[in-house]
Amino acid sequence: MTLSCEHLTVAVGTRALCRDLKLTVATGELWAVLGCNGSGKTTLLHTLAGLAMPAAGEVDVDGRPLAEYGRRELGRALGILLQREDHEYWGTLSDYVKLGRYPHARSMFGPGAADEEAACRAIAAFDLTALAARPYATLSGGERQRARLAQLWAQDCSTLLLDEPLQHLDLRHQLQTLQLLRQVTRDDGKCAAVVLHDLTFASRCDRVLMLYGDGRYASGRTAELLQSHVLQALYGCRVHAYGTGADAHFIPVI
Protein backbone atom coordinates (compact mmCIF):
# COMPACT_ATOMS: atom_id res chain seq x y z
CA MET A 1 0.00 0.00 0.00
CA THR A 2 2.98 2.23 -0.43
CA LEU A 3 4.82 3.46 -3.46
CA SER A 4 8.36 4.65 -3.06
CA CYS A 5 11.49 5.46 -4.95
CA GLU A 6 14.92 6.84 -4.19
CA HIS A 7 17.45 8.40 -6.56
CA LEU A 8 14.99 7.93 -9.39
CA THR A 9 15.85 9.77 -12.59
CA VAL A 10 13.27 10.10 -15.32
CA ALA A 11 14.48 11.18 -18.73
CA VAL A 12 13.22 11.55 -22.27
CA GLY A 13 16.13 10.92 -24.63
CA THR A 14 19.06 12.74 -23.04
CA ARG A 15 16.91 15.33 -21.26
CA ALA A 16 16.46 14.58 -17.54
CA LEU A 17 12.95 15.67 -16.55
CA CYS A 18 13.30 14.77 -12.92
CA ARG A 19 16.60 13.93 -11.22
CA ASP A 20 17.31 12.00 -8.04
CA LEU A 21 13.68 11.84 -6.96
CA LYS A 22 12.98 10.61 -3.48
CA LEU A 23 9.31 9.93 -2.96
CA THR A 24 7.22 7.88 -0.55
CA VAL A 25 3.50 7.72 -1.10
CA ALA A 26 2.41 6.07 2.15
CA THR A 27 -0.77 4.19 3.05
CA GLY A 28 -3.77 6.49 3.14
CA GLU A 29 -2.02 9.35 1.38
CA LEU A 30 -3.29 11.28 -1.60
CA TRP A 31 -0.62 13.13 -3.58
CA ALA A 32 -1.10 15.80 -6.20
CA VAL A 33 1.49 15.91 -8.99
CA LEU A 34 1.79 19.41 -10.45
CA GLY A 35 3.86 20.93 -13.21
CA CYS A 36 3.75 22.66 -16.58
CA ASN A 37 2.97 20.89 -19.86
CA GLY A 38 5.91 18.71 -20.82
CA SER A 39 7.48 18.78 -17.38
CA GLY A 40 7.44 14.98 -17.16
CA LYS A 41 4.33 14.24 -15.08
CA THR A 42 3.07 11.57 -17.44
CA THR A 43 6.51 10.06 -17.97
CA LEU A 44 7.00 9.91 -14.20
CA LEU A 45 3.65 8.19 -13.73
CA HIS A 46 4.48 5.66 -16.46
CA THR A 47 7.84 5.01 -14.79
CA LEU A 48 6.22 4.52 -11.38
CA ALA A 49 3.78 2.09 -12.99
CA GLY A 50 6.51 0.07 -14.69
CA LEU A 51 5.38 1.09 -18.17
CA ALA A 52 8.61 3.01 -18.86
CA MET A 53 12.15 2.33 -17.70
CA PRO A 54 13.80 4.90 -15.42
CA ALA A 55 17.14 6.35 -16.50
CA ALA A 56 18.40 5.53 -13.01
CA GLY A 57 17.04 4.19 -9.74
CA GLU A 58 14.16 1.85 -9.03
CA VAL A 59 10.60 1.90 -7.82
CA ASP A 60 9.24 -0.13 -4.90
CA VAL A 61 5.60 -1.12 -4.62
CA ASP A 62 4.64 -2.31 -1.12
CA GLY A 63 8.33 -2.57 -0.29
CA ARG A 64 9.26 -4.79 -3.25
CA PRO A 65 11.07 -3.63 -6.38
CA LEU A 66 8.85 -3.38 -9.48
CA ALA A 67 11.14 -5.77 -11.37
CA GLU A 68 10.22 -8.60 -8.99
CA TYR A 69 6.55 -8.42 -9.89
CA GLY A 70 4.94 -10.51 -12.59
CA ARG A 71 2.85 -8.46 -15.02
CA ARG A 72 -0.47 -9.77 -13.71
CA GLU A 73 0.61 -9.59 -10.06
CA LEU A 74 1.54 -5.94 -10.57
CA GLY A 75 -1.84 -5.36 -12.19
CA ARG A 76 -3.45 -6.42 -8.90
CA ALA A 77 -1.21 -4.18 -6.78
CA LEU A 78 -0.98 -1.02 -8.87
CA GLY A 79 -3.40 0.56 -11.29
CA ILE A 80 -2.90 3.53 -13.57
CA LEU A 81 -5.38 5.78 -15.34
CA LEU A 82 -3.69 6.78 -18.58
CA GLN A 83 -4.05 10.32 -19.86
CA ARG A 84 -4.91 9.19 -23.38
CA GLU A 85 -6.54 6.17 -24.90
CA ASP A 86 -6.68 6.57 -28.64
CA HIS A 87 -8.13 3.25 -29.57
CA GLU A 88 -11.71 2.59 -30.50
CA TYR A 89 -13.33 0.07 -28.24
CA TRP A 90 -15.99 -2.04 -29.91
CA GLY A 91 -17.84 -3.43 -26.89
CA THR A 92 -20.26 -1.99 -24.33
CA LEU A 93 -19.38 0.23 -21.39
CA SER A 94 -19.89 -2.71 -19.06
CA ASP A 95 -17.50 -4.91 -21.11
CA TYR A 96 -15.01 -2.08 -21.01
CA VAL A 97 -15.15 -1.71 -17.24
CA LYS A 98 -14.85 -5.49 -16.81
CA LEU A 99 -11.48 -5.42 -18.58
CA GLY A 100 -10.23 -3.88 -15.34
CA ARG A 101 -10.73 -7.30 -13.79
CA TYR A 102 -8.16 -8.86 -16.12
CA PRO A 103 -5.40 -9.26 -13.50
CA HIS A 104 -7.87 -10.86 -11.06
CA ALA A 105 -9.41 -13.35 -13.52
CA ARG A 106 -9.31 -16.86 -12.17
CA SER A 107 -10.84 -18.47 -15.19
CA MET A 108 -9.45 -18.08 -18.66
CA PHE A 109 -13.03 -18.01 -19.90
CA GLY A 110 -13.66 -14.52 -18.63
CA PRO A 111 -15.12 -12.74 -15.65
CA GLY A 112 -16.62 -14.68 -12.75
CA ALA A 113 -19.37 -13.62 -10.34
CA ALA A 114 -16.95 -11.67 -8.12
CA ASP A 115 -15.66 -9.79 -11.17
CA GLU A 116 -19.18 -8.94 -12.34
CA GLU A 117 -19.99 -7.61 -8.90
CA ALA A 118 -16.84 -5.49 -8.67
CA ALA A 119 -17.53 -4.06 -12.13
CA CYS A 120 -21.16 -3.26 -11.20
CA ARG A 121 -20.06 -1.45 -8.04
CA ALA A 122 -17.50 0.56 -9.97
CA ILE A 123 -20.06 1.46 -12.64
CA ALA A 124 -22.51 2.61 -9.97
CA ALA A 125 -19.82 4.63 -8.16
CA PHE A 126 -19.38 6.79 -11.26
CA ASP A 127 -23.12 7.12 -12.04
CA LEU A 128 -22.88 4.97 -15.15
CA THR A 129 -25.43 2.28 -14.36
CA ALA A 130 -27.96 3.62 -16.86
CA LEU A 131 -25.32 3.59 -19.61
CA ALA A 132 -23.86 0.16 -18.83
CA ALA A 133 -25.30 -1.56 -21.91
CA ARG A 134 -24.42 1.27 -24.31
CA PRO A 135 -21.60 0.72 -26.84
CA TYR A 136 -18.50 2.46 -25.51
CA ALA A 137 -18.01 4.21 -28.86
CA THR A 138 -21.33 6.07 -28.46
CA LEU A 139 -20.39 7.66 -25.11
CA SER A 140 -19.49 11.33 -24.75
CA GLY A 141 -15.99 12.42 -23.77
CA GLY A 142 -16.90 12.89 -20.12
CA GLU A 143 -18.81 9.61 -19.98
CA ARG A 144 -15.79 7.82 -21.42
CA GLN A 145 -13.58 9.42 -18.82
CA ARG A 146 -15.91 8.14 -16.09
CA ALA A 147 -15.89 4.69 -17.70
CA ARG A 148 -12.10 4.72 -17.59
CA LEU A 149 -12.18 5.73 -13.93
CA ALA A 150 -14.71 2.98 -13.26
CA GLN A 151 -12.40 0.48 -14.97
CA LEU A 152 -9.59 1.56 -12.63
CA TRP A 153 -11.94 1.21 -9.66
CA ALA A 154 -12.90 -2.29 -10.83
CA GLN A 155 -9.21 -3.18 -10.99
CA ASP A 156 -9.24 -2.62 -7.21
CA CYS A 157 -5.53 -1.93 -6.60
CA SER A 158 -4.07 -0.63 -3.37
CA THR A 159 -1.82 1.84 -5.20
CA LEU A 160 -3.41 4.20 -7.72
CA LEU A 161 -1.80 6.51 -10.26
CA LEU A 162 -4.12 8.86 -12.13
CA ASP A 163 -3.07 11.07 -15.01
CA GLU A 164 -5.46 14.01 -15.25
CA PRO A 165 -8.51 12.14 -13.94
CA LEU A 166 -10.68 15.28 -14.04
CA GLN A 167 -10.30 16.00 -17.75
CA HIS A 168 -13.62 16.21 -19.67
CA LEU A 169 -15.63 15.88 -16.44
CA ASP A 170 -18.41 18.29 -15.51
CA LEU A 171 -18.10 20.08 -12.16
CA ARG A 172 -20.24 17.62 -10.25
CA HIS A 173 -18.28 14.62 -11.48
CA GLN A 174 -14.97 16.37 -10.83
CA LEU A 175 -16.05 16.80 -7.23
CA GLN A 176 -17.38 13.29 -7.02
CA THR A 177 -14.10 11.85 -8.37
CA LEU A 178 -12.08 13.82 -5.86
CA GLN A 179 -14.37 12.64 -3.05
CA LEU A 180 -14.05 9.03 -4.18
CA LEU A 181 -10.26 9.41 -4.24
CA ARG A 182 -10.34 10.85 -0.71
CA GLN A 183 -12.58 8.04 0.40
CA VAL A 184 -10.47 5.15 -0.93
CA THR A 185 -7.30 6.62 0.49
CA ARG A 186 -8.62 7.66 3.90
CA ASP A 187 -11.09 4.84 4.54
CA ASP A 188 -9.73 1.91 2.54
CA GLY A 189 -6.03 2.56 3.16
CA LYS A 190 -5.10 2.84 -0.50
CA CYS A 191 -2.53 5.35 -1.66
CA ALA A 192 -2.75 7.51 -4.76
CA ALA A 193 -0.80 10.03 -6.82
CA VAL A 194 -2.87 12.25 -9.11
CA VAL A 195 -1.77 14.58 -11.88
CA LEU A 196 -3.90 17.72 -11.62
CA HIS A 197 -4.04 21.16 -13.17
CA ASP A 198 -6.68 22.53 -10.81
CA LEU A 199 -4.92 23.93 -7.74
CA THR A 200 -8.06 24.12 -5.64
CA PHE A 201 -8.55 20.39 -6.10
CA ALA A 202 -4.82 19.88 -5.48
CA SER A 203 -5.15 21.72 -2.16
CA ARG A 204 -7.48 18.95 -0.91
CA CYS A 205 -4.67 16.40 -1.30
CA ASP A 206 -2.32 15.52 1.58
CA ARG A 207 0.92 16.19 -0.21
CA VAL A 208 2.20 17.73 -3.39
CA LEU A 209 4.96 16.83 -5.82
CA MET A 210 6.01 19.64 -8.16
CA LEU A 211 8.04 18.97 -11.29
CA TYR A 212 9.92 21.87 -12.85
CA GLY A 213 10.79 19.97 -16.02
CA ASP A 214 14.53 20.67 -15.82
CA GLY A 215 15.39 17.91 -13.35
CA ARG A 216 14.38 19.85 -10.22
CA TYR A 217 11.42 18.91 -8.10
CA ALA A 218 9.81 19.91 -4.83
CA SER A 219 7.72 17.76 -2.54
CA GLY A 220 6.03 18.32 0.76
CA ARG A 221 2.86 19.16 2.62
CA THR A 222 0.16 20.82 0.58
CA ALA A 223 -0.07 23.89 2.86
CA GLU A 224 3.66 24.51 2.56
CA LEU A 225 3.93 24.24 -1.19
CA LEU A 226 0.66 25.70 -2.43
CA GLN A 227 1.67 29.32 -1.95
CA SER A 228 1.58 32.16 -4.44
CA HIS A 229 5.34 32.58 -4.83
CA VAL A 230 5.99 28.82 -5.21
CA LEU A 231 3.22 28.51 -7.79
CA GLN A 232 4.49 31.51 -9.71
CA ALA A 233 7.93 29.91 -9.92
CA LEU A 234 6.38 26.63 -11.05
CA TYR A 235 3.94 27.89 -13.67
CA GLY A 236 5.52 31.20 -14.65
CA CYS A 237 2.28 33.11 -14.00
CA ARG A 238 0.70 34.77 -10.99
CA VAL A 239 -1.80 32.90 -8.86
CA HIS A 240 -3.94 34.35 -6.09
CA ALA A 241 -4.36 32.10 -3.07
CA TYR A 242 -7.43 32.66 -0.88
CA GLY A 243 -8.09 30.98 2.44
CA THR A 244 -6.34 28.00 3.97
CA GLY A 245 -6.91 24.29 4.50
CA ALA A 246 -10.39 23.08 3.54
CA ASP A 247 -11.22 26.63 2.54
CA ALA A 248 -8.30 27.25 0.16
CA HIS A 249 -8.99 28.52 -3.34
CA PHE A 250 -6.62 29.39 -6.13
CA ILE A 251 -7.31 31.67 -9.05
CA PRO A 252 -4.85 32.70 -11.74
CA VAL A 253 -4.43 36.44 -12.18
CA ILE A 254 -5.85 37.29 -15.57
Add this chain to the structure above:
Amino acid sequence: MSHRALLAILILIAISSILVALMFGSLPVSLSALLRTLVDSSLGVVDDVVWKLRLPRALAAFACGGLLAVSGVLLQVLLRNPLADPYILGVSGGAALGAIGALLFGGGLAITNLAALGGALAAIAIVFALSFRSGDWNVHRLLLTGVVLSAGFGALISLVLTVAPQAQLKSMLYWLMGDLSHAHESATAWLVLAVVLTLFMLLATGLNALALGAIKARALGVPVGSLQAAIYFCAAAATVAAVMLGGSIAFVGMMVPHAMRLVGVTDHRWLLPASAMVGGSFVTLADTFARTIWAPQQLPVGVFTALIGVPVLLLLLSRKA
Protein backbone atom coordinates in the same frame (compact mmCIF):
# COMPACT_ATOMS: atom_id res chain seq x y z
CA MET B 1 -30.04 -12.29 -29.27
CA SER B 2 -27.62 -13.82 -26.82
CA HIS B 3 -24.16 -14.72 -28.04
CA ARG B 4 -24.79 -18.36 -27.21
CA ALA B 5 -27.89 -18.49 -29.41
CA LEU B 6 -26.12 -16.68 -32.23
CA LEU B 7 -23.24 -19.14 -32.16
CA ALA B 8 -25.69 -22.06 -32.19
CA ILE B 9 -27.36 -20.61 -35.30
CA LEU B 10 -23.97 -20.08 -36.95
CA ILE B 11 -23.03 -23.71 -36.30
CA LEU B 12 -26.30 -24.81 -37.93
CA ILE B 13 -25.53 -22.57 -40.90
CA ALA B 14 -22.06 -24.13 -41.09
CA ILE B 15 -23.48 -27.65 -41.22
CA SER B 16 -26.05 -26.59 -43.84
CA SER B 17 -23.30 -25.04 -45.96
CA ILE B 18 -21.49 -28.38 -46.10
CA LEU B 19 -24.78 -30.12 -47.01
CA VAL B 20 -25.40 -27.60 -49.79
CA ALA B 21 -21.87 -28.18 -51.07
CA LEU B 22 -22.56 -31.92 -51.21
CA MET B 23 -25.85 -31.48 -53.11
CA PHE B 24 -24.94 -28.91 -55.78
CA GLY B 25 -22.54 -29.00 -58.69
CA SER B 26 -22.52 -30.20 -62.28
CA LEU B 27 -24.43 -33.24 -61.03
CA PRO B 28 -27.27 -32.17 -58.72
CA VAL B 29 -27.93 -34.64 -55.89
CA SER B 30 -31.16 -34.40 -53.93
CA LEU B 31 -31.17 -34.60 -50.17
CA SER B 32 -32.87 -38.00 -50.29
CA ALA B 33 -30.29 -39.34 -52.75
CA LEU B 34 -27.61 -37.95 -50.48
CA LEU B 35 -29.06 -39.81 -47.52
CA ARG B 36 -29.45 -42.98 -49.60
CA THR B 37 -25.72 -43.03 -50.39
CA LEU B 38 -25.10 -43.38 -46.69
CA VAL B 39 -26.76 -46.78 -46.54
CA ASP B 40 -26.49 -47.95 -50.15
CA SER B 41 -23.05 -48.02 -51.69
CA SER B 42 -24.34 -49.36 -55.03
CA LEU B 43 -25.14 -45.87 -56.31
CA GLY B 44 -21.72 -45.73 -57.94
CA VAL B 45 -21.13 -42.39 -59.56
CA VAL B 46 -23.30 -40.36 -57.15
CA ASP B 47 -21.51 -42.01 -54.25
CA ASP B 48 -18.12 -41.11 -55.71
CA VAL B 49 -19.05 -37.55 -56.60
CA VAL B 50 -20.50 -36.79 -53.18
CA TRP B 51 -18.03 -38.47 -50.86
CA LYS B 52 -14.79 -38.58 -52.85
CA LEU B 53 -14.96 -35.25 -54.70
CA ARG B 54 -17.39 -32.86 -53.02
CA LEU B 55 -16.89 -33.70 -49.35
CA PRO B 56 -13.07 -33.24 -49.33
CA ARG B 57 -13.46 -30.03 -51.29
CA ALA B 58 -16.21 -28.70 -49.04
CA LEU B 59 -14.11 -29.49 -45.97
CA ALA B 60 -11.12 -27.78 -47.55
CA ALA B 61 -13.24 -24.72 -48.39
CA PHE B 62 -14.59 -24.54 -44.86
CA ALA B 63 -11.16 -24.86 -43.25
CA CYS B 64 -9.80 -22.25 -45.63
CA GLY B 65 -12.54 -19.72 -44.82
CA GLY B 66 -12.33 -20.43 -41.08
CA LEU B 67 -8.56 -19.93 -41.08
CA LEU B 68 -8.74 -16.68 -43.04
CA ALA B 69 -11.44 -15.24 -40.78
CA VAL B 70 -9.61 -16.18 -37.57
CA SER B 71 -6.37 -14.81 -38.98
CA GLY B 72 -8.18 -11.59 -39.88
CA VAL B 73 -9.57 -11.18 -36.34
CA LEU B 74 -6.11 -11.71 -34.85
CA LEU B 75 -4.31 -9.33 -37.20
CA GLN B 76 -6.93 -6.61 -36.71
CA VAL B 77 -6.14 -6.76 -32.99
CA LEU B 78 -2.37 -6.96 -33.47
CA LEU B 79 -2.17 -4.13 -35.99
CA ARG B 80 -5.08 -2.20 -34.47
CA ASN B 81 -6.13 -1.39 -37.96
CA PRO B 82 -9.57 -2.18 -39.33
CA LEU B 83 -8.12 -2.67 -42.81
CA ALA B 84 -5.83 -5.48 -41.71
CA ASP B 85 -6.42 -8.76 -43.47
CA PRO B 86 -4.46 -12.03 -43.52
CA TYR B 87 -2.56 -10.99 -46.63
CA ILE B 88 -1.34 -7.66 -45.28
CA LEU B 89 1.89 -9.09 -43.92
CA GLY B 90 3.02 -10.41 -47.29
CA VAL B 91 2.35 -14.09 -46.54
CA SER B 92 0.10 -14.61 -49.53
CA GLY B 93 2.38 -12.58 -51.80
CA GLY B 94 5.33 -14.73 -50.80
CA ALA B 95 3.34 -17.92 -51.32
CA ALA B 96 1.99 -16.78 -54.68
CA LEU B 97 5.42 -15.75 -55.91
CA GLY B 98 6.87 -19.11 -54.85
CA ALA B 99 4.05 -20.99 -56.54
CA ILE B 100 3.99 -19.17 -59.86
CA GLY B 101 7.81 -19.15 -59.91
CA ALA B 102 7.69 -22.94 -59.62
CA LEU B 103 4.98 -23.12 -62.32
CA LEU B 104 7.16 -20.97 -64.60
CA PHE B 105 9.92 -23.53 -64.36
CA GLY B 106 7.46 -26.33 -65.02
CA GLY B 107 7.16 -27.61 -61.45
CA GLY B 108 4.49 -30.19 -60.67
CA LEU B 109 1.85 -29.91 -57.94
CA ALA B 110 4.17 -31.06 -55.15
CA ILE B 111 7.00 -28.72 -56.16
CA THR B 112 4.57 -25.81 -56.57
CA ASN B 113 3.16 -26.38 -53.10
CA LEU B 114 6.60 -26.64 -51.60
CA ALA B 115 7.71 -23.44 -53.30
CA ALA B 116 4.55 -21.68 -52.07
CA LEU B 117 5.27 -22.79 -48.52
CA GLY B 118 8.88 -21.61 -48.87
CA GLY B 119 7.75 -18.21 -50.17
CA ALA B 120 5.25 -17.77 -47.34
CA LEU B 121 7.76 -18.72 -44.65
CA ALA B 122 10.36 -16.41 -46.18
CA ALA B 123 7.86 -13.52 -46.05
CA ILE B 124 7.07 -14.27 -42.38
CA ALA B 125 10.77 -14.39 -41.50
CA ILE B 126 11.60 -11.15 -43.33
CA VAL B 127 8.74 -9.19 -41.73
CA PHE B 128 9.60 -10.57 -38.31
CA ALA B 129 13.32 -9.81 -38.64
CA LEU B 130 12.65 -6.23 -39.74
CA SER B 131 9.98 -5.26 -37.24
CA PHE B 132 10.83 -7.08 -34.01
CA ARG B 133 13.54 -5.29 -32.07
CA SER B 134 14.86 -6.25 -28.66
CA GLY B 135 11.73 -7.92 -27.37
CA ASP B 136 9.38 -5.21 -28.48
CA TRP B 137 6.95 -4.92 -31.35
CA ASN B 138 6.57 -1.77 -33.27
CA VAL B 139 3.13 -2.21 -34.72
CA HIS B 140 3.46 0.59 -37.26
CA ARG B 141 6.73 -0.78 -38.55
CA LEU B 142 5.18 -4.26 -38.70
CA LEU B 143 2.28 -2.98 -40.78
CA LEU B 144 4.45 -0.88 -43.10
CA THR B 145 7.02 -3.66 -43.58
CA GLY B 146 4.23 -6.05 -44.54
CA VAL B 147 2.67 -3.59 -46.97
CA VAL B 148 6.01 -2.74 -48.57
CA LEU B 149 6.96 -6.39 -48.86
CA SER B 150 3.58 -7.21 -50.42
CA ALA B 151 4.15 -4.48 -53.00
CA GLY B 152 7.54 -6.00 -53.80
CA PHE B 153 6.01 -9.45 -54.22
CA GLY B 154 3.29 -7.92 -56.38
CA ALA B 155 5.89 -6.42 -58.72
CA LEU B 156 7.78 -9.70 -58.98
CA ILE B 157 4.53 -11.57 -59.63
CA SER B 158 3.68 -9.14 -62.45
CA LEU B 159 7.15 -9.70 -63.87
CA VAL B 160 6.76 -13.48 -63.84
CA LEU B 161 3.29 -13.17 -65.41
CA THR B 162 4.66 -11.04 -68.28
CA VAL B 163 7.44 -13.42 -69.17
CA ALA B 164 5.44 -16.63 -68.57
CA PRO B 165 4.39 -18.66 -71.60
CA GLN B 166 0.70 -18.44 -72.57
CA ALA B 167 -0.01 -22.06 -71.64
CA GLN B 168 0.85 -21.55 -67.98
CA LEU B 169 -0.90 -18.23 -67.49
CA LYS B 170 -4.24 -19.71 -66.58
CA SER B 171 -2.98 -21.92 -63.77
CA MET B 172 -0.96 -18.98 -62.47
CA LEU B 173 -4.00 -16.70 -62.48
CA TYR B 174 -6.04 -19.27 -60.59
CA TRP B 175 -3.35 -19.23 -57.88
CA LEU B 176 -3.60 -15.47 -57.61
CA MET B 177 -7.39 -15.31 -57.60
CA GLY B 178 -7.94 -18.06 -55.07
CA ASP B 179 -9.14 -21.42 -56.28
CA LEU B 180 -10.06 -24.59 -54.47
CA SER B 181 -10.17 -27.03 -57.41
CA HIS B 182 -6.95 -28.69 -56.32
CA ALA B 183 -7.82 -28.71 -52.64
CA HIS B 184 -8.51 -32.24 -51.45
CA GLU B 185 -6.41 -32.90 -48.40
CA SER B 186 -7.35 -30.51 -45.60
CA ALA B 187 -6.38 -32.44 -42.44
CA THR B 188 -3.42 -30.13 -41.71
CA ALA B 189 -5.54 -27.03 -42.23
CA TRP B 190 -8.19 -28.35 -39.82
CA LEU B 191 -5.53 -29.11 -37.26
CA VAL B 192 -4.09 -25.58 -37.52
CA LEU B 193 -7.60 -24.11 -37.28
CA ALA B 194 -8.43 -26.17 -34.19
CA VAL B 195 -5.18 -25.31 -32.42
CA VAL B 196 -5.22 -21.57 -33.21
CA LEU B 197 -8.92 -21.19 -32.40
CA THR B 198 -8.63 -23.04 -29.07
CA LEU B 199 -5.48 -21.19 -28.04
CA PHE B 200 -6.91 -17.75 -28.67
CA MET B 201 -10.32 -18.49 -27.20
CA LEU B 202 -8.35 -19.20 -24.02
CA LEU B 203 -6.43 -15.94 -24.44
CA ALA B 204 -9.52 -13.98 -25.52
CA THR B 205 -9.66 -11.63 -22.51
CA GLY B 206 -6.06 -10.66 -23.26
CA LEU B 207 -7.08 -9.91 -26.86
CA ASN B 208 -9.95 -7.74 -25.60
CA ALA B 209 -7.47 -5.74 -23.52
CA LEU B 210 -4.86 -5.58 -26.27
CA ALA B 211 -7.46 -4.00 -28.57
CA LEU B 212 -7.19 -0.94 -26.28
CA GLY B 213 -3.52 -0.49 -27.13
CA ALA B 214 -0.28 -2.02 -25.93
CA ILE B 215 0.37 0.37 -23.02
CA LYS B 216 -3.15 0.05 -21.70
CA ALA B 217 -3.00 -3.74 -21.96
CA ARG B 218 0.34 -3.79 -20.15
CA ALA B 219 -1.12 -1.60 -17.39
CA LEU B 220 -3.92 -4.13 -16.95
CA GLY B 221 -1.38 -6.94 -16.51
CA VAL B 222 -1.37 -8.46 -20.00
CA PRO B 223 2.01 -9.93 -21.07
CA VAL B 224 1.91 -7.84 -24.22
CA GLY B 225 5.15 -8.87 -25.95
CA SER B 226 4.51 -12.60 -25.80
CA LEU B 227 0.84 -12.20 -26.70
CA GLN B 228 1.76 -10.15 -29.77
CA ALA B 229 4.35 -12.73 -30.81
CA ALA B 230 1.78 -15.51 -30.40
CA ILE B 231 -0.72 -13.55 -32.49
CA TYR B 232 1.81 -12.88 -35.24
CA PHE B 233 3.00 -16.45 -35.62
CA CYS B 234 -0.43 -18.06 -35.24
CA ALA B 235 -2.07 -15.65 -37.69
CA ALA B 236 0.79 -16.32 -40.10
CA ALA B 237 0.43 -20.09 -39.66
CA ALA B 238 -3.33 -19.85 -40.23
CA THR B 239 -2.80 -17.77 -43.37
CA VAL B 240 -0.16 -20.14 -44.73
CA ALA B 241 -2.45 -23.13 -44.14
CA ALA B 242 -5.29 -21.34 -45.95
CA VAL B 243 -3.16 -20.10 -48.84
CA MET B 244 -1.69 -23.57 -49.37
CA LEU B 245 -5.23 -24.89 -49.85
CA GLY B 246 -6.83 -22.21 -51.94
CA GLY B 247 -4.37 -19.50 -52.95
CA SER B 248 -5.27 -15.89 -52.16
CA ILE B 249 -9.03 -16.05 -51.61
CA ALA B 250 -10.07 -12.45 -51.42
CA PHE B 251 -12.03 -10.48 -48.84
CA VAL B 252 -12.92 -13.19 -46.30
CA GLY B 253 -10.28 -12.32 -43.73
CA MET B 254 -11.08 -8.65 -43.69
CA MET B 255 -14.84 -8.78 -44.13
CA VAL B 256 -15.98 -11.52 -41.77
CA PRO B 257 -14.64 -10.00 -38.52
CA HIS B 258 -16.21 -6.63 -39.43
CA ALA B 259 -19.50 -8.22 -40.33
CA MET B 260 -19.57 -9.97 -36.96
CA ARG B 261 -18.72 -6.75 -35.12
CA LEU B 262 -21.41 -4.89 -37.02
CA VAL B 263 -24.02 -7.37 -35.80
CA GLY B 264 -22.77 -6.80 -32.25
CA VAL B 265 -20.24 -9.55 -31.55
CA THR B 266 -17.22 -7.71 -30.15
CA ASP B 267 -15.92 -9.87 -27.30
CA HIS B 268 -13.16 -12.09 -28.68
CA ARG B 269 -14.43 -15.07 -26.73
CA TRP B 270 -17.38 -15.06 -29.13
CA LEU B 271 -15.92 -13.18 -32.06
CA LEU B 272 -13.30 -15.87 -32.77
CA PRO B 273 -15.60 -18.91 -33.01
CA ALA B 274 -18.35 -16.88 -34.70
CA SER B 275 -15.91 -15.59 -37.34
CA ALA B 276 -14.55 -19.10 -37.92
CA MET B 277 -18.09 -20.40 -38.55
CA VAL B 278 -19.10 -17.52 -40.81
CA GLY B 279 -15.80 -17.52 -42.74
CA GLY B 280 -16.01 -21.29 -43.23
CA SER B 281 -19.65 -21.27 -44.34
CA PHE B 282 -19.07 -18.28 -46.60
CA VAL B 283 -16.18 -19.83 -48.53
CA THR B 284 -17.95 -23.21 -48.71
CA LEU B 285 -21.07 -21.61 -50.22
CA ALA B 286 -19.07 -19.34 -52.53
CA ASP B 287 -17.07 -22.30 -53.81
CA THR B 288 -20.24 -24.33 -54.38
CA PHE B 289 -21.60 -21.40 -56.36
CA ALA B 290 -18.33 -21.06 -58.30
CA ARG B 291 -18.42 -24.66 -59.48
CA THR B 292 -22.18 -24.80 -60.10
CA ILE B 293 -23.10 -21.59 -61.91
CA TRP B 294 -21.19 -22.37 -65.08
CA ALA B 295 -20.85 -26.16 -64.67
CA PRO B 296 -18.99 -28.15 -65.75
CA GLN B 297 -16.65 -25.16 -65.94
CA GLN B 298 -15.21 -24.36 -62.48
CA LEU B 299 -14.61 -20.72 -61.67
CA PRO B 300 -12.14 -19.46 -59.06
CA VAL B 301 -13.83 -19.07 -55.69
CA GLY B 302 -11.92 -15.83 -54.96
CA VAL B 303 -14.01 -14.01 -57.55
CA PHE B 304 -17.24 -14.92 -55.79
CA THR B 305 -16.09 -14.26 -52.23
CA ALA B 306 -15.47 -10.68 -53.34
CA LEU B 307 -18.59 -10.43 -55.54
CA ILE B 308 -20.85 -11.63 -52.72
CA GLY B 309 -18.84 -10.06 -49.92
CA VAL B 310 -18.73 -6.52 -51.24
CA PRO B 311 -22.50 -5.86 -51.33
CA VAL B 312 -23.08 -7.64 -48.01
CA LEU B 313 -20.50 -5.51 -46.23
CA LEU B 314 -21.70 -2.32 -47.92
CA LEU B 315 -25.24 -3.13 -46.80
CA LEU B 316 -24.15 -3.73 -43.20
CA LEU B 317 -22.12 -0.53 -43.22
CA SER B 318 -24.93 1.62 -44.59
CA ARG B 319 -27.46 0.12 -42.19
CA LYS B 320 -25.20 1.01 -39.26
CA ALA B 321 -24.67 4.54 -40.54
